[in-house]
Amino acid sequence: MLSQDNKEIGSSADNKLCRHCCIKISDLTVRFGNKPVLDNVSLHIHCGEVVAIVGPNGAGKTTLLRTILGELPYRGAMESRIGGVQGRNPRIGYVPQRLHLDLDSPINVTDLVVLAISRQPVWLGVTRRLSEEARQVLSVFSAGHLAKKRIGELSGGELQRVLLALAMTAEPELLLLDEPGSGVDIQGLSLFYQLVRSLRKQHDIAVIIVTHDLAGIATYVDRIILLNHSVVAEGEPDEVLSNEKVLHTFGPSLWNVSALPSIKEKL
Amino acid sequence: MGLWYKLADYVLPFDLARYIFIKNALLAVLLVTPIFGVLGTMVVSNGMVFFTEVLGHSALTGIAVGILCGIHDPTLPMIAIAVVLAVLVNILKGVTHASMDTVLGVFLAFMIALGITILSRQGGFVKFTTYLIGDILAVTPRQITWITALFFIVFVYWSLTGNALILTSISGSLARSRRISTFLVETSFTILLAVVVMVAIRLVGILIINSLLVLPAAASRNVARSAASYTAFSVAISMLSGTTGLFASYYWGTASGATIVLFAVGCYAISALTARVRQKSIH
Numbered sequence: 001m002l003s004q005d006n007k008e009i010g011s012s013a014d015n016k017l018c019r020h021c022c023i024k025i026s027d028l029t030v031r032f033g034n035k036p037v038l039d040n041v042s043l044h045i046h047c048g049e050v051v052a053i054v055g056p057n058g059a060g061k062t063t064l065l066r067t068i069l070g071e072l073p074y075r076g077a078m079e080s081r082i083g084g085v086q087g088r089n090p091r092i093g094y095v096p097q098r099l100h101l102d103l104d105s106p107i108n109v110t111d112l113v114v115l116a117i118s119r120q121p122v123w124l125g126v127t128r129r130l131s132e133e134a135r136q137v138l139s140v141f142s143a144g145h146l147a148k149k150r151i152g153e154l155s156g157g158e159l160q161r162v163l164l165a166l167a168m169t170a171e172p173e174l175l176l177l178d179e180p181g182s183g184v185d186i187q188g189l190s191l192f193y194q195l196v197r198s199l200r201k202q203h204d205i206a207v208i209i210v211t212h213d214l215a216g217i218a219t220y221v222d223r224i225i226l227l228n229h230s231v232v233a234e235g236e237p238d239e240v241l242s243n244e245k246v247l248h249t250f251g252p253s254l255w256n257v258s259a260l261p262s263i264k265e266k267l
Numbered sequence: 268m269g270l271w272y273k274l275a276d277y278v279l280p281f282d283l284a285r286y287i288f289i290k291n292a293l294l295a296v297l298l299v300t301p302i303f304g305v306l307g308t309m310v311v312s313n314g315m316v317f318f319t320e321v322l323g324h325s326a327l328t329g330i331a332v333g334i335l336c337g338i339h340d341p342t343l344p345m346i347a348i349a350v351v352l353a354v355l356v357n358i359l360k361g362v363t364h365a366s367m368d369t370v371l372g373v374f375l376a377f378m379i380a381l382g383i384t385i386l387s388r389q390g391g392f393v394k395f396t397t398y399l400i401g402d403i404l405a406v407t408p409r410q411i412t413w414i415t416a417l418f419f420i421v422f423v424y425w426s427l428t429g430n431a432l433i434l435t436s437i438s439g440s441l442a443r444s445r446r447i448s449t450f451l452v453e454t455s456f457t458i459l460l461a462v463v464v465m466v467a468i469r470l471v472g473i474l475i476i477n478s479l480l481v482l483p484a485a486a487s488r489n490v491a492r493s494a495a496s497y498t499a500f501s502v503a504i505s506m507l508s509g510t511t512g513l514f515a516s517y518y519w520g521t522a523s524g525a526t527i528v529l530f531a532v533g534c535y536a537i538s539a540l541t542a543r544v545r546q547k548s549i550h
Binding site: 066069070071092093094096100101102104105106107108110111112115116119121122123124125126148150151166167170176 | 305308312425426429430433434436437438440441443444445487488491492493494495496497498
C-alpha cells in the first residue's frame, strides 16, 4: 500500500514531506576547499523503496553517503519523517564497503554481531547465550555457518550478508549500502539483493544503494538516481537506462544491459 | 607491598629472592605487561604503531620542559606533553588531507630535536641516557603505586570502551553509524596511552617502549581467531616475555627492557611461523 502512495507522489520536487515516512534532502551542497563535490543535490526517498545512487568514480557518491551518516558539514537541509514524526534523524543501518574494512583483524563474525547486540565487553569472551543469539541473527541472512570465521576469511558475498545482518540489528529506518557489489560474484550478489528486497518489505525501510555499477544494479531497484556532483537523471530503471544523458555519462558500459526486461521478469 | 614480598619469597628461586629490587621489578613487570598487552591490541589494529613511536620519543621534550620549569620529577611534564601531542594528532587526523605518515614523521623529528637541543645545553645530555634505555631494577614503590592505579584504570576503561574501540578499528563509518563518537573514543584511548607510556618509560626506556607495546599484540594477531583470544594471547605473550626477559637480564647482566623486547621478538617469530604453517595446511 505504501509503495502505491509513493508512486503517486513520485520523485517530483514536492515541498512537503510525505505522510508516512521518508528521508528528504534538499539543496545539499558539500565543498572540499573551494571545490563543490556535491552541488545542490535534492533527493526524496520513501520507506519501502530501494533506490540506487549511481555515478562514475569521483562523482561524490561516497561524500553523499558520509553526509547522510552525519560525518561531513553541509549546506542545505536533511529532513526525515519517521512514523509520522517529523524531524527526528532516522536510525541508519550502514553496510560499509569491503575495501574500507580492516580485513586483517582477528575479530570473528560472532564478535562482530555481539558488539552490536550487547554491551558486554567482547574482549573478555562471549557467553554461550550471546553466541547463540548471534547465530540466530546470522541465520536469518543465511550466514549462521560463518559464526566462527574471521571476517577476513569470508568471501565477498558472505561478508556482505554478515554486514547486512549487523546493520539490521540497529533496527534501521534507512539502510545504506556502500558498493555492495565489489568483490561479490553474480550468484552471491543476487542472493544479497533478494535479501535486501525482502527486508524492505518486512520492515518497511528505505534502502539506498550507492554504486558505480549501473548495469549490475538496475534489475534490483525501484528507482535510480544518477549522480555526477549534482543529480543528472532520476527515475525507474528502464527510464534512466534509455536516457541520452545517461548514455553520455556512462558510455558503452551500458550496452550489456540490453537484456534488462527479461531478467526483471524472472525476479 | 609487604604481602607481595612474602609471596615472592615462595615463588622466586633463593638467589633472586634475596634482593628487594628484584621483587619490586618483578611486581612492576607483572603489572605493566598486561596493560601493554591490552592497549597494544588496539594500537596494532588501528595502525597506530608509528604514532606510539612518536609518543615515546616525545618524552625527551617532556623531560626538557620539566627541567626548564625547574621540576624535579619530570613525570608530570612528560605526561602533559604526551597528552597534548595525542590530542593534537587526533584533531589533525580529522582535518588534514596530507598523509598521516608524513605528519607524524614531522612530529617525531620535532619532538626529538627539541628535547635533545634543550637537554644538551652545556654538554649535559649524558645524564639523561637512563631515559633512553630505562632501568626496571630501579623501580620505586611510589612508581609501583602509580602503575597499580593505571592497571585498574585501564581495566575499567577497557570494560566500558573496549567494544566501541574494536568496532571503530574495523570501520570508523560503521561505528559512527551506530552512534559511537569515534573522535571521543579514539581521543580518550590515545590520552590513556600517553599516560601509560610516560609512566612506564622510566622502566623500559624511550628507545624500546614501542616494541613492548606493539610486539605482543602483533604476535597475537598472527594466531588469534576472536576478540577474546586476541586480547588473551597478547597479554600472555607480554607477561611471558616480560618475566623471562627480566630474569634473563639479571643472569646475563644486560639491560632488562631490551632483553624483554628480544623475548617478545622471539614470540613474534614463532607466531608468524605458526600462522604460516597453519595456512599451508589449509590450502
